[in-house]
Amino acid sequence: xxVLSASLSVPTDGNFADWVIxxxxxxxxxxxxxxxxxxxxxxxxxVAGCVIGFICGSIQTIEIQDTDPLYKKLFIGILKLIFNIYxxxxxxxxxxxxxxxxxxxxxxxxxSLAALPxxxxxxSINTGAYMAESVxxxxxxVDIGQFEAGKAIGMKHFEILRFIVMPQAIRNIMPxxxxxxxxxxxxxxxxxxxxxxxxxxxxxxxxSVYYKYFESFFIVAVIYLCLxxxxxxxxxxxxxxxxxxxxxxLESTGSTELKGEV
Amino acid sequence: MAExxxxxxxxxxxxxxxxxxxxxxxxKGVDFHVRKGDVxxxxxxxxxxxxxxxxxxxxxxxxxSGQIYFHEQPITKYKMNIEQFRSRMGMVFQSFxxxxxxxxxxxxxxxxxxxxxxxxxxAREEAEKYLEKVGMHPQINAMxxxxxxxxxxxxxxxxxxxxxxxxxxxxxxxxxLDPQMVGEVLAVMKEMAQxxxxxxxxxxxxxxxxxxxxxxxxxxxGSVVEQGSPERIFYNPTSPYTAEFLARFMAx
Numbered sequence: 001x002x003v004l005s006a007s008l009s010v011p012t013d014g015n016f017a018d019w020v021i022x023x024x025x026x027x028x029x030x031x032x033x034x035x036x037x038x039x040x041x042x043x044x045x046x047v048a049g050c051v052i053g054f055i056c057g058s059i060q061t062i063e064i065q066d067t068d069p070l071y072k073k074l075f076i077g078i079l080k081l082i083f084n085i086y087x088x089x090x091x092x093x094x095x096x097x098x099x100x101x102x103x104x105x106x107x108x109x110x111x112s113l114a115a116l117p118x119x120x121x122x123x124s125i126n127t128g129a130y131m132a133e134s135v136x137x138x139x140x141x142v143d144i145g146q147f148e149a150g151k152a153i154g155m156k157h158f159e160i161l162r163f164i165v166m167p168q169a170i171r172n173i174m175p176x177x178x179x180x181x182x183x184x185x186x187x188x189x190x191x192x193x194x195x196x197x198x199x200x201x202x203x204x205x206x207x208s209v210y211y212k213y214f215e216s217f218f219i220v221a222v223i224y225l226c227l228x229x230x231x232x233x234x235x236x237x238x239x240x241x242x243x244x245x246x247x248x249x250l251e252s253t254g255s256t257e258l259k260g261e262v
Numbered sequence: 263m264a265e266x267x268x269x270x271x272x273x274x275x276x277x278x279x280x281x282x283x284x285x286x287x288x289x290k291g292v293d294f295h296v297r298k299g300d301v302x303x304x305x306x307x308x309x310x311x312x313x314x315x316x317x318x319x320x321x322x323x324x325x326x327s328g329q330i331y332f333h334e335q336p337i338t339k340y341k342m343n344i345e346q347f348r349s350r351m352g353m354v355f356q357s358f359x360x361x362x363x364x365x366x367x368x369x370x371x372x373x374x375x376x377x378x379x380x381x382x383x384x385a386r387e388e389a390e391k392y393l394e395k396v397g398m399h400p401q402i403n404a405m406x407x408x409x410x411x412x413x414x415x416x417x418x419x420x421x422x423x424x425x426x427x428x429x430x431x432x433x434x435x436x437x438x439l440d441p442q443m444v445g446e447v448l449a450v451m452k453e454m455a456q457x458x459x460x461x462x463x464x465x466x467x468x469x470x471x472x473x474x475x476x477x478x479x480x481x482x483x484g485s486v487v488e489q490g491s492p493e494r495i496f497y498n499p500t501s502p503y504t505a506e507f508l509a510r511f512m513a514x
Contacts, residue, residue, distance in 0.1 A: 065324075148322055149359035149418075153373035153425055154349025163372060167363040248365075248404040 010210070019215040027206040027216075034202025035223055041119055041191070041198060042184035048120075049127020049184075050177060056083045056128065057135025058161055083132065090129035096190035098122050103194040119196040123188060127180055134176040138169035171242050178235030182228045199223060270298035272334070273429055273460055274319065279328035281314055288314045290484040291328065296429065296477075301455045302462045303471035303492070306481035307507065312464040313356075315481070316433050319462065320351045349377045352422030352430035356437050358414040360406040366393065366417050367402040370424045378425065385424075392420040396450050412443025416450055423454075430454075432463040468511040472496045480504045 011018035024031070060080060064073050090098065099122045106113055113121065142165045150160035189200035197205075199220055207216035274296040281289040288311045296302050304312045317323040319330060321337065321344060330337050337347060361369050370389035374380045380388070393399045396416040406414060415435055422430050432451070436444040448470050455461060455474045465471055471478055472492045479489040480501070487501045496512070499505045 143359075143362075145355060145357055145359035146361060149353075149355065149361065151322065152320060152348060152351075152353035152355075153421070154345045154347075154377040155373070156345055159376055163376065164361050164363065171363075244405065248401070248408055250400045250403075 016215060019210075019212050020219060023206055023210075023212060023215055024219055027202070030202045030205055031199070031219060031223060034197060034199035035227070037116075037197055038185060038188045038199040038224075039227060041123055041188045041196070042181060044120055045123030045127050045188075046177065046181045046184050048124035049131050049180065052124065052128025053131020053133075053135045054166070056087065056132035057139060058158070058166075059083060060132070060136050061139050061161070062157065087129045087132050090126055091133075094190075095122060095126045095187055096193055098126060099191055099194050115191075115194045115196045118194060119188070119191040119198070122191070123184055127184060130180060131177075134173045134180075135169065138173035138176075139165055141172050142168045171239075174235065174239050174242065178232060178239075181231055181235065185227050185231065186224060270300075272296070273298050273300075273332065274462070275331040275334070276315075276319075277329045277331065279315070279318060279330065280326045281311075281318055281323060282326045288484050289318070289325075292481075292484075292486050294479055294486060294489055296460060296462055298428075298460055299458045300460055300477055301475045302477045302479060303475035304462070304464045304479045304481060305466070305468065305471055305507075306487075310481040311484040312481055313433055316431050316462065316464050319431055320348050320353055322353075345377070349373070349425055350428050352425055352427035354415070354418050354422055354430065354432045354435050356434040358406075358411070358418050358438075360409075360414055360417055360421070362406050364405075365402065366398060366404050366406070366409070369406070369417060370421045373421070373425050389420070389424055392423045393417070395423070395453075396420045397446075410443065411439045412446045415439065415443075415447045419447075419450055419454075423459075429460045429462060432461060432465070434464050434466065436465070436467055468496075468508070480507065482507075 011022050059076070060083065062076055062080075064076055099118065102122055103113070103115065103118045106118070139161075146164050146168065147160055150164050155163070188196075188198045191198055192201040192204065195201065203217050203220035206219075207213045272295050276292055276294050279289055279292040280287065290311075292311075292315055294302075304315065306312055314323060318325050332347060332351070360366075361372065364372065367386070367389055370393060371382070371385040374385040374388060375382065390399060390402065393402055396419055398413060398416050398420060401409065401413065401417075406417075409417065419430075419435075435451070436447050439447060444467065448467060451461070451463070452470075452474050463471070463475070475492050477489060478492045478495040480487045480495060480499075480503075482503050487503050488495065488499065495504060496508060499508065
């Protein structure tokens with residue numbers, strides 16, 4: 001970078017394109033690093049959020065039977081209540097505010113987190129709250145007959161969820177997961193309030209030196225757009241993969257006329 | 263006494279079974295039993311409680327009162343392992359309910375592997391055997407959405423057979439099929455009946471009930487009106503309701 005920037009001169013005529021090129025070369029490393037953190041936080045946050053969402057969403061589907069023992073009714077009831085409160089609180093407040101509250105609030109109860117781990121935590125928990133609802137919807141969208149068929153062969157509730165219902169629910173909520181990932185890529189920008197050096201923060205850094213806010217954030221916008229475009233194409237590809245082939249091959253049963261027939 | 267000795271053991275006994283959904287009483291005290299090897303057909307008009315009765319048998323519906331005994335063990339009163347109980351009682355649904363995310367073969371292997379704890383090779387061998395039996399072996403790699411209704415139902419029957427259940431419950435297995443497919447499914451069921459598999463079948467296929475069942479139960483408005491051998495129910499019904507219900511079928 002030093003070699004590169006040393007050979008560059010600051011554009012003097014204020015031409016937009018010249019400034020964009022200059023800033024890209026001068027702060028390419030910073031943009032790249034911001035880009036990396038944005039992508040990493042968004043990806044990890046979405047995956048962790050999905051895990052939280054799947055746990056919450058699955059628990060919400062447990063039916064309490066009249067015949068269940070009291071401790072089980074209580075335990076599941078309390079668990080559902082806690083998850084409900086969690087979902088309401090984290091869906092009902094802005095992520096930027098959550099970041100501030102956690103970053104400055106957690107040390108009060110003895111948990112001191114650096115900006116970056118705090119950023120990961122905020123995005124994960126926030127995504128989890130949204131995914132919990134998506135997963136519940138995804139499970140609800142799977143035909144009740146699938147549950148019943150699983151029960152009828154003697155499978156337990158969580159076995160049915162794991163082997164039969166979840167794979168179908170995941171396919172149904174794949175567009176939502178993709179959506180959430182795209183939203184997270186953009187929304188990690190709010191983490192600049194706790195000084196996480198993600199892409200928006202990189203843009204601010206680059207802009208402040210020469211007071212070139214438009215040029216700097218133009219570059220940032222282009223990078224965000226590239227990231228989200230690529231990510232949504234990948235998600236679409238995964239969805240197609242999950243749908244599987246449209247046809248199937250017949251198992252050869254020894255009779256020659258069946259061979260090659262599709 | 264000699265006759266009693268000849269009779270097989272009672273597998274299912276239903277005693278004064280009642281079921282209500284809210285204020286609507288669907289089953290108003292049903293009594294019957296199923297012996298080993300019996301093919302019991304439950305017939306009656308739509309809404310007479312046939313399906314609800316069948317679903318109560320493996321506790322997909324919880325009875326409001328009354329008792330169901332499986333090998334003389336009450337299944338609703340005592341804490342019985344419900345999963346283990348269900349694994350001994352197969353079920354075939356009207357809407358097939360094949361696991362949509364799995365191939366035909368995996369549909370048949372899931373239960374044996376996770377419930378019966380068989381190893382993969384054994385489960386696969388068994389699954390292939392039963393799929394062969396229902397004539398679905400060539401399609402073992404197919405996904406459910408690629409199959410016709412009749413094919414799906416035959417896979418569903420193979421899936422039930424793979425669990426080696428003591429009884430298989432059929433809930434209107436042919437009601438969602440066109441006439442040609444009805445034939446292929448009924449042929450499989452007839453073969454099973456001849457092999458002595460215990461079956462309880464809710465059906466609207468009167469000819470099948472008459473020819474294949476060893477016992478026919480006629481239900482009306484949540485009660486059993488009469489039960490007995492198919493010859494007696496079809497040709498010599500004691501209740502005017504049975505005669506009326508069967509009149510159209512017998513005329514045609």
